[in-house]
Amino acid sequence: MRWGLRPRGPGEAALAAAWNLWVPPRLPCRPRWRGTTGSLLVRSVTGASNQPQNSSNGSYRDTVLLPQTSFPMKLLGRQQPDTELEIQQKCGFSELYSWQRERKVKAEFCLHDGPPYANGDPHVGHALNKILKDIANRYHMMRGSKIHFVPGWDCHGLPIEIKVLSELGGKAQNLSAMEIREKARSFAKAAIEKQKLSFIRWGIMADWNNCYYTFDGRYEAKQLRIFYQMYDKGLIYRSYKPVFWSPSSRTALAEAELEYNPEHISRSVYVKFPLLKPSPKLASLLDGSSPVSFLVWTTQPWTIPANQAVCYMPESKYAVVKCSSSGDLYILGADKVTSVASTLGTTFEVISTFSGVDLENGSCAHPLISERESPLLPANHVTMTKGTGLVHTAPAHGMEDYSVAAQHNLSMDCLVNEDGVFTDAAGPELQNKAVLKEGTDAVIMMLQAAKNLLKEEKLVHSYPYDWRTKKPVVIRASKQWFVNITDIKTTAKELLKKVKFIPGSALNAMVEMMDRRPYWCISRQRVWGVPIPVFHHKTKDEVLINSQTIEHIIQLVEKHGSDIWWTLPPEQLLPKEVLSQVGGPDALEYVPGQDILDIWFDSGTSWSNVLPGTDQRADLYLEGKDQLGGWFQSSLLTSVAARNKSPFKTVVVHGFTLGEKGEKMSKSLGNIIDPDVVINGGQDHSKEPPYGADVLRWWVAESNVFTEVTISPSLLNAARDDISKLRNTLRFLLGNVAGFNPETDSIPVNSMYVIDQYMLHLLQDLANKINDSYKQYDFGKVVRLLQAFYTRELSNFYFSIIKDRLYCENADDPKRRSCQTALAEILDVMVRSFAPILPHLAEEVFQHIPYIKGSGFLRILSIWTRLKKFFFHLLLMSSEENSFAPANLPCDLKAFIFLFSKGPSKMLQAEETSSTSQLNELMMASQTTLLSQEPRGINEDVTELKGTFLINLEGGDIREESSYKVIVMPTTKEKCPRCWKYTAESSDTLCPRCAEVVKGK
Structure with missing residues (x-):
């Protein structure tokens, strides 16, 4: 059984499902050493291809145990994607999800897939999101949990409808609602299939034959049931209110369907509202001889015809000022006098000041209709940050304006129709004019004619746009x-306190977005979607909806889909009794x-369709930061409304994908990177090479996904290079466990070489840290930990030390078996560690493992606690990165080393002088001699190194300062033709160790 629990059935990939990250019993943390005199220069070993310390063409070549593996060092060109496809097929990637669902395990991990939109080709944003989810799922599966992950698609909505209609051109005007729906459904299905194939190619583990779709009849029926639950609780109602309205789409929009254009240009105006009826306080401040006007600023002149009031801040100070240019008297915020005068190119003389509350019961004249009265009203939304401290109020065209109108019974008549054009009620000068274009021109001209326009100027500011059509929206009141x-x-906010957010700042961002949302408009004036299941009276303003009508409609929709709303006659949509x-x-x-x-209501109710059990709460929601105001929020609000419960326990939020310079990707900039091209290469492989899916997955994992995520050819090249280095390490490990069977050849821990025990200690520390990083969904840290381990601890340290023992000892010598025992465990933990990120590489490694791996964990015995202090004495020092190596030693096989240290060094070298001891291996010299006392009278042809070092163990409980002296002198021996160590009596004879090994061969 390899890598733990071996499944039987669907394919080899299923066994990856059972890989449990190895976390052995906890060992003491590694010390930090100080007082070192330098660091050791060691020979780098990057993989099994490096030539060992033996003659490559001598007579002893066949006696040297070179690494043996067919695992390739590199996969060039098309080899990488082709190998991945072969692995997916051979190892049963498509059956992995269903296999793990059948395991008899108690723990279950549920990641609820937020539905991507079914209106376009797969892009790198999809790759970022789906791969992050897959890494999380694979990790929890390897830890022994049964994974619940149902992929889904958001299939309704305006973008699909608009694309279908635009493709039809003029023919679209003659289409019936059902013809539009049929074409939209076909379009969505085609997009789903294209995206699904890409997700499968990226190695995403799921049951792709059982996904959820928001246009599925069963899904729609459950959605309607939640709608009625909320309606029955009084949480859904119909009202005439101002909403974001898209003239280009002819429908209402929710906040989440907006994007803000920071370069939008508005024509802002300063307008006079003549005083009509002063409040008592204001009357006492004015002599009554000179006309007075309230000064108002707005960036939307087209809303002035709908003005119903002017609002002020009760707690603020206001001033009566005299204009030095015209002599006119104006009223405005006292704090705005200087700035407004400067903007108008004049100066104001302050006549008197008063409190805003003193304006109560006053009124002014409408600037376009002098006989219409606009009352002065207090309002909390008025500020002194911009404008004049007085706010023109048009209840049909502003959310705060609407609130004021509701309190004071003001008219809320809307003068703008669905196309964003003034209606006949706006008067002959304005009717049929687009409010954002010629309608604005006309209003400004009318203000000039009425002599109530003081100044007009262009203002560049952030303004809401329809995220689909990329055109500006307006706010207009309508029945919704x-x-x-x-x-x-x-x-909802109380429940969010119990939800874990990663990063933590996302919680505040989501709460702030909810606080800014006064209400949620859930109706749209289109046909591609789920109908709001109500009936309108033909002559009265009343609707019909009750438990009987809704249950009848739900049964029809569940069986036939929501098309019934347009295909069945009205009398069949109602139950007989109604x-x-x-x-x-x-x-x-x-x-x-x-x-x-x-459609946010569509996708926001997905928890009721997808989440398992009666609790219906997901362990994890993982989406981009735009969903803090979108799917995260609509899911939370519908779940709280229907059942007073959050649908998620943890929310992970990632950033957007950007180009190399941090710019958005767009066709016009030519910086779009297609995931399919990343995997399979472009037309010119010299410019767009085929990287395969694992490179794409590595890029995702190593990125700091909690901010914006950049992608570029240079980053993909770097990811490929990282994987190549990892492959070399794996090749070395695979090559050197050839001929080794862990079940029969493993060495007990207390009999292993100390350096091998030490590597198991580092391995345990690595496994714990990687496990913790996966738990926090910090996959970038997983990558960094792995890279540091296989580069620093393995290639630059351990591999350099053990090559002689691996290659030149007898195959079954306990010294070599000790090393192979450690290498097998290193291979095991490393592959388990990167398997969630690189499943194709993990399966490829599995195909080349030369033994059957048992399911037991390696036990780290208490001997390490007994040996650690001693071992740290002998290693002498570490760099600040905690990388062990003897300090300043030349590591020259021509060298003899004499060592004097107060540590118990005889445990690594029992005899006084040795060429094969553990100590000699660590020193990487030809011979090591232990000195019982400091030598005297050192010759000139030797190198003397000495210093002190600090041992700091157990969090400071063990602190010791030791001294050492190392003497390095040239060897008097000859180079052994087999092991290349300078331990032979002559150049054509073997050293004693090699002679013993080859005897009889």
């Missing part, structure tokens, strides 16, 4: 369906409504 989130938000009460089939008083549900 809303979710009353005021009550929900309080509970139909008889509302006029019967021949005189039906109601007609089906024509609004559909916001």
